[in-house]
Amino acid sequence: MQDGETLAEWQTGTDEEKPANSREKGLNRVLHILDFLHATQRAIGIGELAKGVNAPRSTTYTLVRELVDAGLLELAGDGNRVYFGKKLYLYGMAYMRGNDMLRRGRQEVDTLSHETGETSELCMLQSGRYTIIHSSPGTRPFRISSATGLQIPLPWTASGRLLLAGFDRDRIEAMVSEADLILPDGRKLKLDDFIDDIGKARATGYCVTSGLVDAYTKCLAAPVFSAPGKVEATMCLVVPIDTSEERTAELIALLRERAARLSIAA
Amino acid sequence: MQDGETLAEWQTGTDEEKPANSREKGLNRVLHILDFLHATQRAIGIGELAKGVNAPRSTTYTLVRELVDAGLLELAGDGNRVYFGKKLYLYGMAYMRGNDMLRRGRQEVDTLSHETGETSELCMLQSGRYTIIHSSPGTRPFRISSATGLQIPLPWTASGRLLLAGFDRDRIEAMVSEADLILPDGRKLKLDDFIDDIGKARATGYCVTSGLVDAYTKCLAAPVFSAPGKVEATMCLVVPIDTSEERTAELIALLRERAARLSIAA
DNA sequence: GGCGATTGTCTCTTACAAGAGACGCGTGTA
DNA sequence: TACACGCGTCTCTTGTAAGAGACAATCGCC
Numbered sequence: 305m306q307d308g309e310t311l312a313e314w315q316t317g318t319d320e321e322k323p324a325n326s327r328e329k330g331l332n333r334v335l336h337i338l339d340f341l342h343a344t345q346r347a348i349g350i351g352e353l354a355k356g357v358n359a360p361r362s363t364t365y366t367l368v369r370e371l372v373d374a375g376l377l378e379l380a381g382d383g384n385r386v387y388f389g390k391k392l393y394l395y396g397m398a399y400m401r402g403n404d405m406l407r408r409g410r411q412e413v414d415t416l417s418h419e420t421g422e423t424s425e426l427c428m429l430q431s432g433r434y435t436i437i438h439s440s441p442g443t444r445p446f447r448i449s450s451a452t453g454l455q456i457p458l459p460w461t462a463s464g465r466l467l468l469a470g471f472d473r474d475r476i477e478a479m480v481s482e483a484d485l486i487l488p489d490g491r492k493l494k495l496d497d498f499i500d501d502i503g504k505a506r507a508t509g510y511c512v513t514s515g516l517v518d519a520y521t522k523c524l525a526a527p528v529f530s531a532p533g534k535v536e537a538t539m540c541l542v543v544p545i546d547t548s549e550e551r552t553a554e555l556i557a558l559l560r561e562r563a564a565r566l567s568i569a570a
Numbered sequence: 571m572q573d574g575e576t577l578a579e580w581q582t583g584t585d586e587e588k589p590a591n592s593r594e595k596g597l598n599r600v601l602h603i604l605d606f607l608h609a610t611q612r613a614i615g616i617g618e619l620a621k622g623v624n625a626p627r628s629t630t631y632t633l634v635r636e637l638v639d640a641g642l643l644e645l646a647g648d649g650n651r652v653y654f655g656k657k658l659y660l661y662g663m664a665y666m667r668g669n670d671m672l673r674r675g676r677q678e679v680d681t682l683s684h685e686t687g688e689t690s691e692l693c694m695l696q697s698g699r700y701t702i703i704h705s706s707p708g709t710r711p712f713r714i715s716s717a718t719g720l721q722i723p724l725p726w727t728a729s730g731r732l733l734l735a736g737f738d739r740d741r742i743e744a745m746v747s748e749a750d751l752i753l754p755d756g757r758k759l760k761l762d763d764f765i766d767d768i769g770k771a772r773a774t775g776y777c778v779t780s781g782l783v784d785a786y787t788k789c790l791a792a793p794v795f796s797a798p799g800k801v802e803a804t805m806c807l808v809v810p811i812d813t814s815e816e817r818t819a820e821l822i823a824l825l826r827e828r829a830a831r832l833s834i835a836a
Numbered sequence: 837g838g839c840g841a842t843t844g845t846c847t848c849t850t851a852c853a854a855g856a857g858a859c860g861c862g863t864g865t866a
Numbered sequence: 867t868a869c870a871c872g873c874g875t876c877t878c879t880t881g882t883a884a885g886a887g888a889c890a891a892t893c894g895c896c
Binding site for chain 2: 330331334335338341342346367370374375376387388389390392393394395397398399400401402403406428430431451452453
């Protein structure tokens, strides 16, 4: 999502056809509002918000008021900006408490990055997109940009290749748009190559990509299973691209061990 | 909320009068659903959920499907139960990231409980109720029951007395129901005494309560200010009721120092 | 096997929420 | 001073979503 593009326009690409700009259900407006705030990552004025989600101003005011009353949103700073509210935080913590894999995964990621000094992440599929669920920075001087909740095209990442293992070709095509195949530096991946990669990743039980999101890092990933064959998440390490073969191999072994420990033999 | 009581019934106490059981807006239904799930703290069947929030079954099915599609809820376990979804976790993390006080508060609470070995908590007002925002267990053998998101009547706690500092009598009366004044062991507080306590707490800059929620603990609390005079949160320690005078005094001093450090001089 | 309870889906009606748009207010700037 | 702009609130209309209820399928229980 870039420049003046609205969330609605941005989504119509992936979305099913909607009957143009008819009346919208309040709940849908709300879902858009939440997504939009998640994308902007900061408090935003109500007018701006209305533009952003392509909703009438009057409707937006009403909905925002209701959401603020409910505690899902909070008025921020000067009073005419809104952002997420405490209640969402509480719900989020409740989700975490009820989710063993997530709770233990965060733990593992934290210790892993502490032990190795490298940036470590826990990733999952979220509504068809690669999502960083938790990340722990590592101790290197240069910081790899990655925030919780960040969503990145699947083909750009090692984790993406693992997360799609077990999906058939149709599903994968549906999840990956043309734009997703274009790397940040302009190179274009072939869908077939990507699907090959997925197969290989599945067979070897881990995945390494070099210089995809940027030219200076490589990405090591290992799958976490929720059931035999079902990849629920991945753990990954982001390391400098010139990391030696030996160290890379060591890190992969460590990563796979920890990821396996996370997997449930249910 | 107990036995077969529904959320709706449970709320009508505090709520404004609603025109009986008319048609309800979808968004309101959703808010009830989220609150209900937060109260139950576990995945729940859709039928049961419909009963719980007093909504028609058909409506509930529709809403749940939409929420699941949006990622706010997830189908759990066997497939016909629902609970919070990943997206709520992501929104919650975004809230935390955008909220300095909360982020630093969690940190302080963790280190405080680590240093002292006592259970420590960060508390705030959430829709007129005392809410545990973050808690760190402490190392004592007996565990004090307290989970993030737990909501407790204000008069039962030391933090409650601090959080209400600065509110006038009317506001306080509005926030405290008759039932809130009855302690778990059946004793009944006088509203006037409670309001006196609030004034004292405000003046001394901390608050201690003994044997209120249970007979074996006392609760030490210090205020965190978001602006001069405005109590945004409290930090508190839950310690055995027979903790010596000296140690209690030490802990209070430590607590006040940390709470002051959290306060913003904006 | 027979019966009651629950689960998931579907259809149709109408009460009501989403939206258009007007209004008044404060603010910046030409 | 006049004008353009964004903000917050209100009113009124109509398209539509909430809800009642019927239905088949499944489950457990005697």
